[in-house]
Amino acid sequence: MTDLLSRESTPTVDRSQDRVRRCVESAREYLLSLQHPQGWWKGELETNVTMEAEDLLLRRFLGIDDERVTEETARWIRSRQRADGTWATFHDGPADLSTTVEAYTALRLAGDPIDAAHLRRAREFVLDSGGIEATRVFTRIWLALFGQWSWRELPVLPPELVLLPDWFPLNIYDWACWARQTVVPLTIVGAARPTRQLGFSLRELRTGVRPESTTGTLSWSGLFHGLDAVLHRLERLPVKPLRSLALDRAERWILERQEADGGWGGIQPPWVYSILALHLRGYPVDHPVLAKALDGLEGFTVREETGDGWVRRLEACQSPVWDTALAMTALLDAGTPGDHPALVSAADWIVGEEIRSGGDWQVRRPHLEPSGWAFEFANDVYPDTDDTAEVVLGLRRVRHPEPDGAEAVEASMRRATEWLLGMQSADGGWGAFDADNTQTLCEKLPFCDFGAVIDPPSADVTAHVVEMLAARGLADSAAVRRGVRWLLDAQEADGSWFGRWGANHVYGTGAVVPALIACGVPADHEAVRAAVHWLTAHQNEDGGWGEDLRSYVDRSWVGRGVSTASQTAWALLALLAAGERNAVVRRGVDWLVDHQRPDGGWDEPHYTGTGFPGDFYINYHLYRLVFPLTALGRYLGSGRDAGPD
Known part of the structure; x- marks a missing residue:
């Protein structure tokens, strides 16, 4: 292994490096032991x-x-x-x-x-x-199903919504994929307004006091609250000319998107609401x-x-593709040879998971050849750019011993690269599942009081994509230059980046800095130096980094929180990419080494993954292993440039 601190040759530093090497080897062996015989990794997804x-x-x-x-x-x-x-x-x-x-x-x-x-x-x-x-609205929907809340006091989602053409405001493709998959079945549920027996009453949880509305009448939110009142009156009409057509269309839309595992989108909300909707449509x-x-x-x-x-x-979802891609990178950065059987097996499995069929993303990109990877075992309708970028970053460094296998790997990476280029949004960034999913009218509806309902470009996803494109030799392409400009423009005034899918500014900054460096931005660029300053200022006294999820709703928590293994690793990945080899980095490395468990892993009860900022969070049980291993491996310089394209 290349010793990145070889210029410091004191015995103390050598012993310190030996500790890191032992830590890396222990983590590497532990990660290898968790691989499924079919080649994939999957940690529990706790919510x-x-x-x-x-x-x-x-x-x-x-x-x-x-x-x-x-x-x-x-x-x-x-x-x-x-x-x-x-x-x-x-x-x-x-x-x-x-x-x-x-x-x-x-x-x-x-x-x-x-x-x-x-x-x-x-x-x-x-x-x-x-x-x-x-x-929130979703809780009251569940209570309405059992007569514990009145359907008349819930926002109306008319099934006719599915009849709107894709150019019309508030059509279902203006919603993020996870939101549209939930909204369509809920239009059926809301139209049926069923009530089943719960077996008891929840009167004891009522106060009899309605929360005061904070929505001004001279705003989009106020306008939509007024529209909701009109829709409630229309729901009482005995004749609704388009209702039967709309319900049939919604039912067909749901059926066409059922996955091989029986679910919808590989996530709990649309899965459960689709079951309810189809049952209410007469399916026993x-x-x-x-x-x-x-x-x-x-x-x-x-x-x-x-x-x-x-x-x-x-689990609200399962993440085998994501976990496998991150595990491949971690093993490679830990010095595992690119032709190691575990990596070859992972590559074979993951190539077989490439999506070659169309999906909702084609509404905005109808002529783009299908490719990419989804998060889950079975989700062929919704590949996402984030998984696809991480998969390619791992695959490109695997040295497949079989010519047919190597050819299959290269072909899938080539298709995925073209797909990612085609999924760039007009502003130069990348969203997770759709291109140009940026219409904000959906957010103003009374129904939308929980979670993100659109999928605009984000710093973490854009960073992963441009880093991958640079690794594929496209650092000087127009697409990457536009992506880098998007990232530079998205930097916060304090030097950090917002993390959409991970907590939070530590995650965003940990993703963006390595991407900028990979794309040729020099380490002394003002944006990189500002990020380094921010990370240095937010290191905890114990040497680690942490950021509480409350930072999504309260800026006083930005960069503040109990040190965790994954967040400490994210900070180190940014600092190492920026060329930092100082006491700040060594203290972070020491924190990881000191907190490693005897089995090679780390404990991490705190959640560091994000589903919906401000509302829904995730503890990815494999994050506590793959990210520290990646960071420590890069600290030692193991396998850093293995596997050229």
């Missing part, structure tokens, strides 16, 4: 208890309750409750009203008595926070479409035995 609560509510709605499932799921939900009676959306986060209401409802459904101490504490928080009346639970969907949802289940008995929880 919050709304996944489990909504699963129990779905089962009650469909009439497929199962005593064991309910008991094990309830046990998991109870285990996540904090001492104050609340549930949060991320580890050590603030109490969340909607999450607490859904968890409380699920435990009542499981038979927990209303006067139990843990429910009493939860109820006190709910009432102090405004009650059911103050929950034993219909092949719904049977396949329910069986597939079981594949997202994690069961484990604890001291209190078996628990059952659900």
Whole structure:
């Protein structure tokens, strides 16, 4: 291995380097041990208890309750409750009203008595926070399904929305892919306005006080609230000329997008709402479409035995392609030869996952040849640019021993490169799933009080794409130059970059700086120096880096938080790319080495992944291993330039 600190030849530094090498080797062996025989890696994707609560509510709605499932799921939900009676959306986060209401409802459904101490504490928080009346729209939709909230008091999503042409404002392709997949089935659910028996009442969670509207009438939001009132009146009309056509179109749209694993988009919300919608369209639970969907949802289940008995929880999504791409890069940076059997096996598996069929992205790019990779095992409709970039960055360094295998790798990288070039948005950046998905009218609708509903270009995704294109020899291309300009323009005044898909400015900055350097931006460029200054200023006293997820809604948290393995690694990746080899870097490296577990991994209870900024967060269980291994490998200089294109 090349010693990047060879200029410092004191015995202390040598011993320090030996510690890092042992740390890297231990992490490398641990990562290799986690590879599936088919070639892929997948860490658990941990979210919050709304996944489990909504699963129990779905089962009650469909009439497929199962005593064991309910008991094990309830046990998991109870285990996540904090001492104050609340549930949060991320580890050590603030109490969340909607999450607490859904968890409380699920435990009542499981038979927990209303006067139990843990429910009493939860109820006190709910009432102090405004009650059911103050929950988000999605929570109240679930309650409306069981008569615990009035459909008349929910925003209207008319099925006729699916009939709008793709050039018309608010058509379904103006929504992000994850939002449109949720909205279309919800138009069916909202039109049906069903009510099933829950078996108990939630009157005890009502305050009787409606939150005051903060929407001004002279604004888009105010206009859409007025429009919603009109739509409510129209819903009461006995004749709706286009309703039957719209419902048929929505049903067909859903059916056409069911994946091989039975799901929709590989993520929980559209999967669950599509099941509800099709059931309300007359599909019984034993219909092949719904049977396949329910069986597939079981594949997202994690069961484990604890001291209190078996628990059952659900992943909101699964990330084998993403995890495998990151694992390949980590192993290569740790000095693993490009022709190592584990890497060859991973390359073969991942080449087989390339998407060669069309999808919704073609609405904006109809003439672009299909390629790319999706996040999940089975998701052929929604490849994403972020996964595709990381896959190619890993694949390009694998040295496949078989000529046919090497040819297949190169062909898939060539197609993916062209696809990524074609997915560049007009402003020069890249969104995750669609090009030019930037119309903000959707965000003003009363329905949209939870999560991102559009997919504009982001700094982290754009950085990964331009870094990959530079690695493919396109650093001087017009597309990369426009991407670099987008990144420079997107830099925050403090020198950092916002992280859309990871927490938060540490993630964004950790992605952008290596990309800028790879594209030929010099290390002494003012943007790079500003980023280095920001990272240096935000290093924790213990030598690591961390950023609390509250930074998405409260800027006082930007760059502040408990040190974590993944975030420390992200900061190091940026500093190393910028040429830093100083005490700041050494302290970060020492933090990682000092916090490594005996098995070679790291603990990371804090969430560092982002689903929807401000609302939904993720703990990727493999992040705590792949990113530290990558950073430490690059610190040692292992395999840095292996595998030329």
